[in-house]
Amino acid sequence: MATQTESKVSERLPLTPDEQKLIETGTLKDSGIQAQPRDFYRAMRKGQPIFHDKGLDSWLVTRHEDIWAVQSDPVTFSVKHGYAEQYARGMHEEFQAYLREHGGGFFPDAIMSDPPYHTRIRRLMEQAFTARRVKELEPRLHEIVRDLIASIADKGRCDAVKDIAQPLTIRVIVEQLGLDHGMEKEISDWSSAVTAQIGAMQSRETMLANAAKIAEMQLYIIGKMKEREKEPREDMISDIVHAQVTNEDGSVEKLTFDEAVSLIRAMLIAGNDTTATAIGNLFYVLTTKPGMAGLLQEVVGDERRMNRFVEEHLRNEPPVRALSRMALKDVEVNGTVIPRGAHMLLVYDSGNDDETVFPDPRKFDMDRPNIGRHVAFGGGPHRCVGLALARMEIKLAAQEISRQLKDIRLAIPESEIAYLPTVATHTIESLPITYGKR
Numbered sequence: 001m002a003t004q005t006e007s008k009v010s011e012r013l014p015l016t017p018d019e020q021k022l023i024e025t026g027t028l029k030d031s032g033i034q035a036q037p038r039d040f041y042r043a044m045r046k047g048q049p050i051f052h053d054k055g056l057d058s059w060l061v062t063r064h065e066d067i068w069a070v071q072s073d074p075v076t077f078s079v080k081h082g083y084a085e086q087y088a089r090g091m092h093e094e095f096q097a098y099l100r101e102h103g104g105g106f107f108p109d110a111i112m113s114d115p116p117y118h119t120r121i122r123r124l125m126e127q128a129f130t131a132r133r134v135k136e137l138e139p140r141l142h143e144i145v146r147d148l149i150a151s152i153a154d155k156g157r158c159d160a161v162k163d164i165a166q167p168l169t170i171r172v173i174v175e176q177l178g179l180d181h182g183m184e185k186e187i188s189d190w191s192s193a194v195t196a197q198i199g200a201m202q203s204r205e206t207m208l209a210n211a212a213k214i215a216e217m218q219l220y221i222i223g224k225m226k227e228r229e230k231e232p233r234e235d236m237i238s239d240i241v242h243a244q245v246t247n248e249d250g251s252v253e254k255l256t257f258d259e260a261v262s263l264i265r266a267m268l269i270a271g272n273d274t275t276a277t278a279i280g281n282l283f284y285v286l287t288t289k290p291g292m293a294g295l296l297q298e299v300v301g302d303e304r305r306m307n308r309f310v311e312e313h314l315r316n317e318p319p320v321r322a323l324s325r326m327a328l329k330d331v332e333v334n335g336t337v338i339p340r341g342a343h344m345l346l347v348y349d350s351g352n353d354d355e356t357v358f359p360d361p362r363k364f365d366m367d368r369p370n371i372g373r374h375v376a377f378g379g380g381p382h383r384c385v386g387l388a389l390a391r392m393e394i395k396l397a398a399q400e401i402s403r404q405l406k407d408i409r410l411a412i413p414e415s416e417i418a419y420l421p422t423v424a425t426h427t428i429e430s431l432p433i434t435y436g437k438r
């Protein structure tokens with residue numbers, strides 16, 4: 001007998017012939033669906049909310065309530081095994097061997113783990129990103145964002161993703177960690193290489209090319225750790241290298257070397273592509289959705305309205321599409337039994353579009369009473385640990401874009417926008433724009 005989750009069985013709704021066809025033939029592995037996934041998501045939510053995607057051999061969890069139930073139960077739905085299965089899917093052994101040989105070792109992701117181990121590591125990471133600490137960072141973050149946008153304001157045209165969104169988030173994390181400036185290109189390549197490992201779209205060749213980049217990143221991180229071991233500074237690498245974790249019985253232990261490498265790697269990568277994607281998506285809506293630039297202009301000076309603008313943007317255009325879990329036993333979710341050992345994906349951008357929770361979900365509505373219920377940052381014990389920093393960066397970027405730039409337009413037809421081929425995020429690869437200086 002399968003155990004059951006908290007979520008109720010939802011009513012199955014009749015599908016249109018097009019929706020029926022999508023359900024029968026669609027897979028999230030299809031890059032066309034990845035770029036424009038909303039019809040596929042809606043069809044699943046209506047007809048088969050827990051959907052076995054044959055192209056991926058993964059169970060897609062598409063309704064808000066079910067995502068919530070699964071992410072709140074880390075004992076039945078394992079993050080550790082889910083990520084291990086998804087990472088370099090089908091080639092994980094070879095990936096590990098490559099890093100052992102060329103990257104200073106294979107360091108399993110300490111934060112992508114299950115309780116009780118996860119709880120200890122999580123406590124440590126939370127200290128780095130408390131809302132108070134992020135608030136203290138605001139003046140410096142503001143300076144970084146203001147200067148970056150000022151540096152392109154005169155140019156009249158640029159790539160909003162490569163010239164603004166990516167360097168902005170990289171500069172922030174480089175400064176927090178205490179890494180070297182001027183390495184935007186390398187860090188951007190490293191981030192893409194890590195994100196590709198959970199994207200389920202790699203051939204063996206691309207997996208190995210990406211593993212080579214990750215190896216390079218790990219050697220760089222290890223070098224920095226050695227420097228900080230000798231001479232600590234006021235930065236996050238020093239904090240992690242010298243960090244101690246408190247166990248449940250109150251005893252205290254130093255982080256192991258492997259844990260420290262994996263946490264610095266997580267810090268460097270987790271917040272990078274995701275926040276850059278959110279800022280890239282902001283340019284996308286400002287240039288393609290009528291009224292959005294005017295709305296931003298209207299709320300830019302009002303802190304409370306600005307926060308709601310950012311929240312509704314994250315609901316409407318969530319950067320992270322789908323992340324992994326594994327069912328550790330036969331379990332029934334919303335009337336469908338997911339077998340023990342099956343890989344699952346929590347499809348956050350479908351959850352954020354769930355019309356039973358967010359009526360008229362495509363509407364940008366800053367006055368939604370449940371604006372904070374979105375799952376762009378996940379939920380439960382693995383809820384994004386960097387969300388205060390991410391929100392702050394997006395808010396500052398939106399404010400400075402609005403203050404320094406005007407008449408922002410797409411420099412290519414909307415139909416030519418290229419999306420990264422990956423199941424993990426919904427990321428615009430490149431977004432050429434034109435604009436004037438205010």
Ligand code: HEM
Nearest residue numbers: 111270271274275278320323376377378382384385386390
């Ligand atoms: C808009 C930007 C961001 C989005 C949309 C985002 C999204 C997410 C999501 C959906 C999760 C849940 C993972 C899961 O349950 O499997 C997560 C976890 C995490 N995020 Fe973020 N994130 C963002 C920015 C950041 C930043 C700026 C950092 C730090 C520098 C960060 C660090 C992390 C870490 C370390 C975890 C793992 C937490 C855990 O497993 O306990 N994220 N994020």
